Amino acid sequence: KNQVEQSPQSLIILEGKNCTLQCNYTVSPFSNLRWYKQDTGRGPVSLTIMTFSENTKSNGRYTATLDADTKQSSLHITASQLSDSASYICVVTRLVQTGANNLFFGTGTRLTVIP
Amino acid sequence: ETGVTQSPTHLIKTRGQQVTLRCSSQSGHNTVSWYQQALGQGPQFIFQYYREEENGRGNFPPRFSGLQFPNYSSELNVNALELDDSALYLCASSLAAGLANYNEQFFGPGTRLTVL
Numbered sequence: 001k002n003q004v005e006q007s008p009q010s011l012i013i014l015e016g017k018n019c020t021l022q023c024n025y026t027v028s029p030f031s032n033l034r035w036y037k038q039d040t041g042r043g044p045v046s047l048t049i050m051t052f053s054e055n056t057k058s059n060g061r062y063t064a065t066l067d068a069d070t071k072q073s074s075l076h077i078t079a080s081q082l083s084d085s086a087s088y089i090c091v092v093t094r095l096v097q098t099g100a101n102n103l104f105f106g107t108g109t110r111l112t113v114i115p
Numbered sequence: 116e117t118g119v120t121q122s123p124t125h126l127i128k129t130r131g132q133q134v135t136l137r138c139s140s141q142s143g144h145n146t147v148s149w150y151q152q153a154l155g156q157g158p159q160f161i162f163q164y165y166r167e168e169e170n171g172r173g174n175f176p177p178r179f180s181g182l183q184f185p186n187y188s189s190e191l192n193v194n195a196l197e198l199d200d201s202a203l204y205l206c207a208s209s210l211a212a213g214l215a216n217y218n219e220q221f222f223g224p225g226t227r228l229t230v231l
Contacts, residue, residue, distance in 0.1 A: 041227060042225060043117070043121075043207075043222035045117070046219060089158075107156055
């Protein structure tokens with residue numbers, strides 16, 4: 001069964017601290033993995049995208065890693081800011097020819113950054 | 116901003132009513148996907164439209180239907196609303212080409228539907 005699991009479910013950190021969010025998946029065959037940031041009540045916004053051959057990708061203070069062998073990804077946030085408070089969703093794309101219904105979403109990690 | 120717009124932003128309906136949600140895709144994109152996101156959950160795939168044709172459907176009943184227009188904008192229609200239909204409805208546009216698996220989906224801001 002194609003699944004994406006994220007941990008922790010929620011996280012509270014102090015402003016300025018670092019944190020790491022985890023994503024494990026069983027989606028196969030694998031095409032790519034994306035991390036999205038979703039503010040409450042808003043649409044997800046893409047942070048990073050990685051294909052099979054990429055094991056790290058950075059976007060400012062966000063760094064994503066991918067281990068395609070163990071089917072694990074992480075999103076590391078450095079020097080957190082209050083504006084980082086949001087849900088972070090891991091999305092894995094399955095390689096299929098039809099191109100439809102090939103995205104598998106995690107339930108997200110709710111991050112709260114406190115002053 | 117992704118260039119994908121949705122309307123309305125919020126909507127309140129009563130059980131049994133019908134609703135139409137609208138989505139304008141990013142310029143140049145020919146594919147629109149619709150998702151339902153319940154509170155605290157990840158988005159669930161409803162269906163996708165590619166060049167005005169339905170191109171795949173998730174596990175949603177027939178009372179969820181859609182349209183895509185020649186300008187690639189799209190509508191999601193839900194008939195006989197139920198309380199459990201209360202959710203954030205997201206549309207995402209992308210440019211399908213070939214296997215179309217690397218093409219990123221750009222999400223709109225969503226429509227918050229509340230069914231009373």
